[in-house]
Amino acid sequence: MQNLPATLAEWLAKLESMHPRAIDMGLERVAQVKDRLQIRFDCPVIIVGGTNGKGSTCAMLESILMQAGYRVGLYTSPHLIDFNERARLLGEPAGDAALIEQFAAVEAARGDVSLTYFEFTTLAILRLFAQAQLDAVILEVGLGGRLDAVNVIDADVAIVTSVDIDHTEYLGNTREQIGFEKAGIFRPGKPAICSDPVPPQSLIDHAQAIGADLWLFGRDFNYSGDKQQWNYGGRGQRRNSLGYPSLRGANQLLNASAALAALEALRHRLPVGAQEVRNGLVLVELPGRFQVLPGRPSIVLDVAHNPHAAATLAQNLNNMGFHPYTYAVFGAMQDKDIAGVIAHLKDIVDHWCLTDLPLPRAATAEQLKQKLLEAGVVPQTGAGAERSIETFASPAAAFASARSRAGENDRIAVFGSFLTVAGVMEARRAGAQA
Structure with missing residues (x-):
């Protein structure tokens, strides 16, 4: 052998x-x-x-x-x-x-x-x-x-x-x-x-x-x-x-x-x-399934990557109470119904932090941005913009941006592919150990 x-x-x-x-x-x-x-x-x-x-x-x-x-x-x-x-x-x-x-x-x-x-x-x-x-x-x-x-x-x-x-x-x-x-x-x-x-x-x-x-x-x-x-x-x-x-x-x-x-x-x-x-x-514990992390701003991790799961995520986010702004860290595979996922969440998310993922079959952040524009999400520019779309090379970078911009009463929803959630979890773990 x-x-x-x-x-x-x-x-x-x-x-x-x-x-x-x-x-x-x-x-x-x-x-x-x-x-x-x-x-x-x-x-x-x-x-x-x-x-x-x-x-x-x-x-x-x-x-x-x-x-x-x-x-x-x-x-x-x-x-x-x-x-x-x-x-x-x-x-x-x-x-x-x-x-x-x-x-x-x-x-x-x-x-x-x-x-x-x-x-x-x-x-x-x-x-x-x-x-x-x-x-x-x-x-x-x-x-x-x-x-x-x-x-x-x-x-x-x-x-x-x-x-x-x-x-x-x-x-x-x-x-x-x-x-x-x-x-x-x-x-x-x-x-x-x-x-x-x-x-x-x-x-x-x-x-x-x-x-x-x-x-x-x-x-x-x-x-x-x-x-x-x-x-x-x-x-x-x-x-x-x-x-x-x-x-x-x-x-x-x-x-x-x-x-x-x-x-x-x-x-x-x-x-x-x-x-x-x-x-x-x-x-019972299960990471990444509408997992709300302790502290502020509120951080939600959810591996919702199809329309059915996105509808449930939207319902759960709506049940959380008032948050001035919601930031999304979102990455997905190209073969998923990305438009179907966005349809359930576009009225909840104010700021989109879109990420590339380290797999050939992943949608690029630019492709996700195009899907958002097609869905009627209109970003604003300049200081104090109430709606934005940004693209990043990794979940860690997208999450770092959301963290730097979110106020303590806002929330960050990390969702999509398992790789999106995993990337943020690893970044948090590395930050905790640093």
Whole structure:
């Protein structure tokens, strides 16, 4: 065998250039290597897909199950700063040495099978979890569902959080087409949970066609509440007097309800008490999902990068109370519906700080500026301008400008691609260490 990379960074650099295409949908190659590695789980596996809300739902499941004393593995993607964030074992990111060991095992098993970066790393993390003697495994779908590498594992419970328009070049450009792709994680005879209040008919039809046990929001599970607390009602289980999740935002009760429906479906294998649910919801953390940082001016980090998520971000910003000016640090991929994102936020943002991102498929700051002008955002010039558009070479530079101009009662919303939020988080971390 050729010399293998010695560090995690060297491994990741190698994987980025190993397959001719960054995204290559299909399960045949992944399934072949999975079988060679003999990856299997003896504990319940929950797979979570959906356009938005996946990360929040996974984080709540992990938090509640850990409060109940279970050994939990959580796989999510993409990461914000460190690759290790993708593989959490017992609440902590996997160490470099553990990941390198699994990368070597996948490399040895794959032979002449070519794998994408995502496929290779997914198999490595699945093998890590399979060897860790866990009580529960939570896997977040990377893209779509039916052909995503995570779907080589059969879920004991599958959740689809929401279905909206995103990744159209791979999943289709209607909710019905995308709903069918998301429903691909459902399995015959197993609970299939959908927390989208208006599920596509294609998702319902697929679940029925394969004989999945379909749980629909509003029919099989629901929530109610007031400003102080909320209640979950499922098929045979009620959870009353729950505190609101520590994750902020308009859709978090939908996500929490999906998590509790999954735990209800698994209650005989993974029983969880009322206080453990309460503690789990209160203690859950997830960076970059309507994350409001302490201090002034208010700083909001949100990886909203499609119109559905942007609409939720706009609603959440409107619920925050009065701020004289709102600054946006915004960067996005070229293949996203940028005009759709801007449409939801153009009446909220006063000053746009647009940024280039370090990926070839990213939209340039100049391209984003053109989209804003097309949307009718008219910048003013000169001192005291109430509306502005500026372009920057990096998220750090865009954020530094917003910070220097914002008053203490203003707010800065950092949103768009994961790389936008990650760039600002890294800049803040570097500033704190300086």
